[in-house]
Amino acid sequence: MKNISIWRDEKVSFLDCLNNDMNVDVLIIGGGITGLSTAYFLRDKGLSVCLTEKNYIGNGVTTKSTGKITYLQDILKDIDNSEYINSQIYACDLIKRVILKEKINCDYEEVYHYLFSEDKNKLRKIYEKLPTYSMWEDDKLKAKSAVFNPFRFLNALKDICLKSNIKIYENTGIIKIDKDNMKAYTNNGEISFKKCVVATHYPSLVKFLFLPLHSYLEKSYLSAQKVNSYKKKCGISIDKDSRSFRYYKDYYISLDAVSDTSMNFDACAFEDKNTDYRWSNKDIMTVDNMPYIGEVGDNIYIGTGYNTWGMTNGFLAGKIISDLICKKGSRYAKLFNPKREIKVKNYIKFPLFMGISLKAFVKSKLYVSKFVSIREINGVKCLVYKDNKEKLHMVKKTCPHLKCGIIFNKAEEIWECPCHGSKFDIDGKCIEGPSNKDISLRKI
Ligand SMILES: Cc1cc2nc3c(=O)[nH]c(=O)nc-3n(C[C@H](O)[C@H](O)[C@H](O)COP(=O)(O)OP(=O)(O)OC[C@H]3O[C@@H](n4cnc5c(N)ncnc54)[C@H](O)[C@@H]3O)c2cc1C
Incomplete structure (x- = not known):
């Protein structure tokens, strides 16, 4: 059994680290889906762009996910916002278009995504809110979605960006951002920027955001096990401590989400020694269940808080942030504005988060x-x-x-x-x- 994510069990070549000072129009920090999609959408825009990654491309949570691309999300249980659903449908379509246009080999495949719950009424209510092309089958809700290999996807974006003269440095962690002097510091050099995108998953470099006060962490345990047959479907339950599954080649991947992050690892779901891979992952949950995407301070941008749906939201973040940097209008910028006013009712859950x-x-x-x-x-x-x-x-x-x-x-x-x-x-x-x-x- 391997203690790594199934996606990472693949050889890739590594890039050099930064070893001099630099001056760029846009600095992107973090080589996950948010950072690389921002770089992708900023290529060929006449800007000098540099992306720095603390470890290697795909080291973060993106390549520990289940790699589902869907708008059919458990987040719907709390969000009553059709514009949010539209944004997710748009993001699913955008990822598909880019994969087809760039001929990215990342095992992208369209599958049905099932949503199931013990509470059929809750499920039925979600079904009524969803667009007409979702379907009801055997007391389960299903909708067209897709799956892919996120590690291959990120590495393909990396190659496209490198060909477009975007500078990418691995093993180059940013230690500090000085927003007044527009500089970021690494161990080997400093980078002066005009705009800076913090795509580090948890944006701890942006101190004034006070994220721990309006978010909490959800952790999940995943495993992949060889099975005899591949099934062209995936699914998720929307009950407490949700479960999720999908297939990848001849592996069955399953996930158990745990709302209590303090859960003891000794007792976690990995007692089953028959699994071929096992790993854990985490994501940032926000008080209103909506991501924070956009400008947070003068010329500093973030994309975070994807509430476990980062393939769509991370890719969309890349599009929104690049549009904002290029001063283009962006339909969903207002919806995800990190400086939005969060309704008082959303803070009802605040004691729970703090608890x-x-x-x-x-x-x-x-x-x-x-x-x-x-x-x-x-x-x-x-x-x-x-x-x-x-x-x-x-x-x-x-x-x-x-x-x-x-x-x-x-x-x-x-x-x-x-x-x-x-x-x-x-x-x-x-x-x-x-x-x-x-x-x-x-x-x-
Ligand atoms: C169990 C689980 C399953 C999931 N499955 C799905 C799914 O099927 N579909 C879906 O849509 N979403 C899924 N998600 C959510 C999704 O994985 C995340 O929301 C998304 O990948 C976040 O991407 P990111 O780019 O923000 O972060 P990351 O992928 O973590 O990228 C951030 C990068 O920044 C780098 N970094 C950090 N600090 C620094 C620094 N100081 N300097 C330089 N670099 C730095 C890190 O090394 C990392 O590589 C899942 C989440 C969990 C917990």
Whole structure:
């Protein structure tokens, strides 16, 4: 069994890191679907564009998703906004058009997406709201959707952008943005920009956004298992702690969403040793269930908060942000404006969000997995894990981001913050944000 996402089990060539200062019109930070689609839509516009990625293209949550492209989403249970549904239908169509136009080989296929629930009335209400080409079948709702391989898609966008003279640097994390002087800093050089797009999933570089106050994290566990037959369909349940599935070649991919992010990893869904791949993923949920896409401060843009539907919303973010940068009108810019007024009724869920975050914080401080032991070294609390070759791995117990506790993720043999989702490799190197720092013990 492999502890990686099925999409990443593929060899790709890596790009160089930045090693000099630069001056560009647009700096894009992050090589996931948001960053690469923004770069794609900005190509050939007469602008100098540079994209920097902390690790490698596709390192983030995009290639840990199930790779479904659909407007039939569980988000519909809370959103009563037909313009939102229109935006998702538009995004599905836009992705399809780009894949066909650019002849992208990413295993794109149109399939039926089923929505199911124990509560048939709830499902029926959604069906009545949806456009006419959704269908009702055996007490399930289905609609035309699509699936693809997100890792191949991102790498194809990368190649198209490189051919259009967009500079892309891997292994180049941005440490800080100075919005007054329009500069971003890396370990090897600084980048001066006129516009900056923060496409880092959790936009922790934009301090004034106070995202933890109006969002929370949803975490899911996924697995892929070889099966005898491929089925041209996928589905999702809209009940609490939803489940989702799809097929990819001769693999069956399934997902269990967990609304309680503090859930103990030892007890997670990976007890089944027969799976061929297993991994986990997280996404940012917002108070009004709508993404934040657009300008947040002078010349700083973000695309985030996709509420687990980032293939459509991330691609749409690329289109909206590029249109805004090129001063073109954008039909959906107002809908997703990050500075929009959020109705008071949406904050009804606020105590729940805070409750989830607080519970995760307290648990993270107290919880020590049965696979690790705790020690104090020079007054610093540390966690120790002995791997199956008897090698010891030691890391700090506190996350550098917002001081939550670190827990051990046995499923993937990594360390992680259960509150905000930062991930660290077995020796404490940060592999996924929002943290920008490691938890290794080198400095103790
Ligand atoms: C279990 C699960 C399944 C999902 N399945 C689907 C699905 O089937 N369909 C769907 O539409 N959506 C799905 N989603 C949602 C979707 O995966 C995300 O919303 C989307 O991929 C977010 O894309 P992104 O570009 O914002 O982030 P990412 O893909 O994480 O990209 C951000 C990139 O920025 C880089 N970065 C971070 N900090 C820095 C820095 N300081 N400097 C430079 N680079 C940096 C990271 O390394 C990363 O590569 C799913 C979510 C979950 C949790």
